[in-house]
Amino acid sequence: GRAEVYHLVRLALEQASGGGWVEAPAAVGDAACWHLYWSWGKPQVVRANLLTCQRFNHFRHARELTRKDLLKTNLARYQCLGGRMARAFGVLPPTFVLPKEYLAFAExxxxxxxxGDAEPSGTGAAYGLVGAGTGMGVAGSSATLAARAAMMLGPAGRSSDRGAAGGDRSSTPSAANENIWILKPVGLSRGRGISLVREITDVTYGSACVLQKYVGNSMLLDGYKFDLRVYVLVTSFSPLEAFVYEEGFARVSSVPYSREAASTYDKAMHLTNSSLQKHAHDKGAAVAAAAREGEGGGTKVSLGYLWRRLAASGVDSARCWRRVKEVLVKSLVCVDDVIPNQPNCFELFGYDVLLDDTGKAHLIEVNSSPSLGVDSDLDTRVKLSLVRDIAKVVDPLAFSPAELVRTVTSRRAATAKAASRPQHHSAGLGMAAPSGAVQSGPERDALNRDLGRVFGEHEPRRYGVAPQDSGGFSMICPGSDAYRKVLRLKLAHLARGGRGSGRQPEPEQAAPPAFRAREAPNRPPRPGPVPAATSVRVAASASDRHLDRRRTGPRLR
Known part of the structure; x- marks a missing residue:
């Protein structure tokens, strides 16, 4: 199981709200006596049986955001609209999904x-590449082109040793001319199966993988390559509500960066994934060692430390952070119409973002269930605070299980008694009044009294209203400048007569035939066993239900 997740979440919630959280027994299962359900995987919770005040930490269809091929597809839906939309949503480096896009990748x-060889104009006409949009050129098909490319590429992966003007090329060519790609298996994470590709013969046609262009002009920190691990908490899709955590990590490579061809396949230099860096031959982690205590550990430094270092070197770190948040917003907007509304759910996503030497932010991938493992004091500080602040934002509505059972039992008995009586028809319509409808002032007052006994005097937070205490989170959807900018762009496109780009989830995602992105019912998945070692069920203590806690979640109906 994921013992590190269990221990970190339990410790963080024990520290949150003055110890107002206790772990519910595993035997409660789907019973309505827990408030927050945290699991590493996706156990088969019967969502249709949940109360609107119970919160579960995974969305159905979140793979539309976290699977590398589906993320690329969803962003491409907006890019294919052309014009400003294509430029705005071009947040991924050039990416191809194999095997269906093998020919496009080869081209x-x-x-x-x-x-990079001898085409200063970039048109490719001299080599039969004018048919790039169709997969055919003057010289033939993309397969022919791939073969020609493979023959011309040398062991170092360059076309030749001659530059664009015909002179000698430097031994450290411009990163813009480097033809290096990163191969990632579609369904794996934590760096498993990832490799660097410099020759097209390294790519197998039938592989189910994603190929992403290597960003060669990445920003460096003390001569080392780094990327960002940014945490995003989504509390609602359709409508979209999301928060970004202001603290996070800069993951630094353990080998100084070099553009020499001999270093092309050195993963410890080019790939900053922490799971890969743990096995690097050089664990000196010079950058992290130079940070102050609590700001560095292993091969990671805190975002706060990174921004200070960049600002000291003349980089506009505030502008870089704004660009990162714009990338986050665009990635969420592009899946908001394919992930249905699920009022019981929230989810933490781990974004991997790369900054190039111009300060532009490139989205690398989005991870579900980001690692909560603790390997250093920095990990402990950031991740404990992260989970505590998630509890503050999600903040499930406290309720009394005993009062809930009493109220439901009483109202069921009243409903059964009313159903046994002759039905009264509405005058002139000949229609029976709904058995569960609240039709009169006294009945409505009685319902409100029952709800008051169950929930106290508290109300859930409205959509789009910032929590009273969000800890280290700040809202990016809605309300942020980045979100308003993207929304204006979408509205302008629609005003020009553009059509929506909604897409159904793929068939294997078990969507009902009448699925509509914003109207899909919360159909329960097939029940299955829930491993006790991989999940934490957390319930509020009896003494906590009367506390003046901020309410969050969907409005009760």
Missing amino acids: AFGRAAFR
């Missing part, structure tokens, strides 16, 4: 190789 690979 892009060959085009990059020839452009």
Whole structure:
């Protein structure tokens, strides 16, 4: 199981709200006596049986955001609209999903190789690449192009040793001309199966993988490559509500960066994933060692430390952070119409973002269930605070299980008694009044009294209203400048006569035939066993139900 997740979440919630959380027994299962359900995986919770005040930490169909191929597809839906939409949603480096986009990848690979060889204009016409949009060129098909590219690429992966003007090329060519790609298996995470590709012969046609163009001009920190691990908490899709955590990590490579061809396949230099860096031959982690205590550990430093270092070197770190948040917002907007509303759910996502030397932010991938493992004091400080602040934002509505059972039992008995009586028809309509409808002032007052006994005097937080205490989180959807900017762009496109880009989830995602992104019912998944070691069920103590806690979650109906 994921023992590190269990221990961290339990410790964080024990520290939150003055110890107002206790772990519910595993035997409660789907019973209505827990408030917050945290699991590493996706146990088969019967969502249709949940109360609106119970919160579960996974969305159905979140794979639309976290699977590398589906994320690329969803972003492409907006890019294919052209114009400003294409430029705005081009947040991924050039990416191809194999095997269905193998020919397009081969063409892009060959085009990059020839452009770096002797094609100063970038048109590719001299090499039969004018048919790039169709997969055919003057010289033939993309497969032919791939073969030609493979023959011309040397062991170092360059087309030749001659530059664009015909002179000698430097031994450290411009990163813009480097033809290096990163191969990632579609369904794996934590760096498993990832490799660097410099020759097209390294790619197998039938592989189910994603190929992403290597960003060669990445921003460096003390001569080391780094990327960002940014935490995003989504509390609602359709409508979209999301928060970004202001603290996080800069994951630094353990080998100084070099553009020499001999270093192309050195993963410890080019790939900053923490799971890969733990096995690097050089664990000196010079950058992290130079940070102050609590700001560095292993091969990671805190975001706060990174922004200070960049600002000291003349980089506009505030502008870089704004660009990162714009990337986060665009990625969420592009899946908001394919992930249905699920009022019981929230989820923490781990974004991997790369900054290039111009300060532009590139989205690398989005991870579900980001690692909560603790390997250093920095991990402990950031991740404990992260989970505590998630509890503050999600803040499930406290209720009394005993009062809930009493109220439901009483109202069921009253409903059964009313159903046994002759039905009264509405005058002139000949229609029976709904058995569960609240039709009169006294009945409505009685319902409100029952709800008051169950929930106290508290109300859930409205959508789009910032929590009274959000800890280290700040709202990015809605309300932020980045979100308003994207929304204006979408509205402008619709005003020009553009059509929506909604897409149904793929068939294997078990969507009902009449699925509509914003109207899909919360159909329960098939029940299955829930491993006790991989989940934490947390319930509020009896003494906590009367506390003046901020309410969050969907409005009760």
